[in-house]
Amino acid sequence: MALMANALAVERASLRYGKFQALKDVTFSASQGQLITLLGPSGCGKTTLLKAIAGFMPLDSGRIDIFGRDMQGVPPEKRDTAMCFQSYALFPHLSVADNIGFGLRQRRLSAAEIATRVSSVAEQVGLSLQLQKLPGQLSGGQQQRVALARAMAVRPGVMLFDEPLSNLDAKLRDHVRMEIRALQREHGFTAVYVTHDQSEALAMSDLVIVMRAGVIEQMGRPEEIYRHPVNRFVADFIGTANIMPVRILSRDQARGEYHVTCPLGQAVIRSATPPVGDHLYACWRPEDTVVATDSGNDNRFTFKVSARTFLGSLCDLSVSPTEDASVCYRIQTHGSTPVSEGQTVDVVIPPDTIRFLDEAIA
Amino acid sequence: MTKLLFSRNDVYRYLTVLLAVLVFLIFLALPFAMAVLWSLVDPSHPWAYPAVLPPVLSLRRWAEIWTTSALPQALYNSYALAACVSAVTLLLAVPTAYAFGRMEFTGKSTAQMMTLIPLIIPGFVSAIFFSALLIQLGVYSRFAGIVIGHTVSLLPYAIRLLTVSFTMVRQDLVDAARDLGASPLTVFRTAYLPVLKPGLLASLIIVFILSIEEFAISYIVGAPDFVTVPTILYSYLGYNFIRPNAAVVSLILVVPNVVLMLIAERLLKSADPAVVTGKG
Numbered sequence: 001m002a003l004m005a006n007a008l009a010v011e012r013a014s015l016r017y018g019k020f021q022a023l024k025d026v027t028f029s030a031s032q033g034q035l036i037t038l039l040g041p042s043g044c045g046k047t048t049l050l051k052a053i054a055g056f057m058p059l060d061s062g063r064i065d066i067f068g069r070d071m072q073g074v075p076p077e078k079r080d081t082a083m084c085f086q087s088y089a090l091f092p093h094l095s096v097a098d099n100i101g102f103g104l105r106q107r108r109l110s111a112a113e114i115a116t117r118v119s120s121v122a123e124q125v126g127l128s129l130q131l132q133k134l135p136g137q138l139s140g141g142q143q144q145r146v147a148l149a150r151a152m153a154v155r156p157g158v159m160l161f162d163e164p165l166s167n168l169d170a171k172l173r174d175h176v177r178m179e180i181r182a183l184q185r186e187h188g189f190t191a192v193y194v195t196h197d198q199s200e201a202l203a204m205s206d207l208v209i210v211m212r213a214g215v216i217e218q219m220g221r222p223e224e225i226y227r228h229p230v231n232r233f234v235a236d237f238i239g240t241a242n243i244m245p246v247r248i249l250s251r252d253q254a255r256g257e258y259h260v261t262c263p264l265g266q267a268v269i270r271s272a273t274p275p276v277g278d279h280l281y282a283c284w285r286p287e288d289t290v291v292a293t294d295s296g297n298d299n300r301f302t303f304k305v306s307a308r309t310f311l312g313s314l315c316d317l318s319v320s321p322t323e324d325a326s327v328c329y330r331i332q333t334h335g336s337t338p339v340s341e342g343q344t345v346d347v348v349i350p351p352d353t354i355r356f357l358d359e360a361i362a
Numbered sequence: 363m364t365k366l367l368f369s370r371n372d373v374y375r376y377l378t379v380l381l382a383v384l385v386f387l388i389f390l391a392l393p394f395a396m397a398v399l400w401s402l403v404d405p406s407h408p409w410a411y412p413a414v415l416p417p418v419l420s421l422r423r424w425a426e427i428w429t430t431s432a433l434p435q436a437l438y439n440s441y442a443l444a445a446c447v448s449a450v451t452l453l454l455a456v457p458t459a460y461a462f463g464r465m466e467f468t469g470k471s472t473a474q475m476m477t478l479i480p481l482i483i484p485g486f487v488s489a490i491f492f493s494a495l496l497i498q499l500g501v502y503s504r505f506a507g508i509v510i511g512h513t514v515s516l517l518p519y520a521i522r523l524l525t526v527s528f529t530m531v532r533q534d535l536v537d538a539a540r541d542l543g544a545s546p547l548t549v550f551r552t553a554y555l556p557v558l559k560p561g562l563l564a565s566l567i568i569v570f571i572l573s574i575e576e577f578a579i580s581y582i583v584g585a586p587d588f589v590t591v592p593t594i595l596y597s598y599l600g601y602n603f604i605r606p607n608a609a610v611v612s613l614i615l616v617v618p619n620v621v622l623m624l625i626a627e628r629l630l631k632s633a634d635p636a637v638v639t640g641k642g
Binding site: 092094 | 539540542545
């Protein structure tokens with residue numbers, strides 16, 4: 001049997017508005033049941049890409065296949081996609097039930113079939129009691145659910161989410177995020193999810209695509225993206241990262257051990273993948289640091305604490321090397337660690353938590 | 363703590379309202395009442411100086427004008443014209459307003475300015491040359507000539523009103539309807555019509571009213587024998603000035619328009635932005 005076609009395949013998609021290159025050679029694919037997030041700052045092309053998949057924006061070049069079918073020239077109404085809009089885009093003069101059933105009526109299902117599907121979808125998103133209301137009578141969270149239910153009701157091959165949670169307050173956001181993921185797992189629909197919120201992307205996705213200026217910077221599982229960012233942009237955009245230039249002093253490729261100089265002094269980096277050159281960037285995460293308890297560790301550095309933020313279980317410290325106050329790093333310690341501003345603290349950065357970025361310095 | 367019954371702002375607000383009501387009474391309600399009285403003056407008992415009210419009231423003037431003047435024909439002409447003018451105007455204004463309200467193109471603001479020109483040029487000025495143009499073009503039908511003239515001069519109102527309506531249409535609703543598989547007709551009914559409806563009806567009524575009241579073009583293009591209600595009214599004001607007859611024609615001209623205007627007002631008010639756009 002031939003290989004199952006991908007639910008969604010985007011190949012070398014490019015699009016420009018006048019002089020602005022919104023998308024450039026974007027290529028990725030999603031298999032059935034995957035949730036893919038397009039992550040990036042505003043203006044990175046993620047929403048443009050979503051609209052191109054939905055059919056609202058024709059590509060200048062490249063192609064988009066949905067379930068193996070080329071979508072070139074296929075208008076939005078003929079595509080097997082359904083979008084959850086950032087603004088919800090509910091029809092204000094239609095009841096919740098009519099909003100949810102809108103797509104089904106366009107598909108000419110029988111009234112009975114529509115009623116059954118509407119009530120079952122409404123129940124799944126917890127709107128059973130609101131069906132007769134108008135969208136204006138609902139809270140933001142409820143409106144968001146109507147938008148979700150309306151898109152889900154048509155059982156699209158590919159669900160498209162355009163920052164669906166950005167208008168909700170933080171607590172509701174977490175809740176709805178989990179609900180969307182649960183519904184997606186349960187129904188097995190393929191989803192493309194646009195967000196600028198990296199924690200949302202990490203929490204929900206099977207695959208994260210980090211974009212900048214119309215180009216894919218990195219694509220991978222959330223852990224991969226977080227653990228092995230390829231460049232300064234990704235490292236900095238996903239979570240908090242301390243990024244520093246390093247120069248290789250000696251390399252032991254067989255053991256994967258590299259001695260380097262960096263603004264902290266001399267350090268050891270243990271890495272399975274070799275560095276791209278002799279002078280490049282490396283990064284480490286604040287939470288990987290350990291407050292030194294005994295002497296004689298590798299990568300043991302003394303920092304001066306310039307600011308301390310108590311976060312309950314954790315303590316966030318802004319630190320600088322004792323001899324160079326111009327660079328600043330973030331480290332995290334246990335909430336109970338007795339350090340205060342102005343003090344020095346001895347910290348170990350384990351050699352295998354420092355990652356080379358694929359970004360050489362010219 | 364004592365609380366004032368009326369704050370200073372309230373006082374100003376009431377004074378403003380009072381002033382508006384007073385102006386309305388003096389300039390509109392009183393003349394209107396006078397018109398009603400004048401139209402009821404009995405022909406054989408003139409209403410002259412010392413009498414505060416007409417000595418005898420009757421409907422004889424109404425009957426006389428109806429039977430002896432061209433008023434029935436003028437009424438028919440006016441309403442037939444207004445119906446044609448509002449239909450043609452809307453037909454032309456909707457695509458134009460769509461372009462102004464929903465599209466971006468170079469020269470858009472210039473084009474928008476251009477469509478307002480008929481508002482600036484006095485009707486008489488354009489009508490004089492317009493009637494000559496019509497004959498040059500071979501349009502000899504007075505009715506068609508007046509329809510064209512009215513349409514041109516009233517288009518700006520319809521275009522303005524409808525452009526605003528079209529800009530209120532939400533693109534995300536258009537997209538959502540398409541995304542869910544709606545045909546162009548359903549997209550129009552779902553995303554456009556609820557927002558456009560009040561504007562469509564209001565511009566229809568306003569164009570209708572303005573066409574009925576229009577005098578300059580009707581008079582010049584229709585001369586000498588094509589009558590409308592305003593041209594009849596004019597004939598009572600000039601050479602042989604008969605105030606009671608003018609009062610009758612004025613009322614026939616104005617009363618239906620006032621009713622229509624009230625309906626238009628209601629329609630524009632019902633365009634509650636929260637219901638139409640979903641934004642509270």
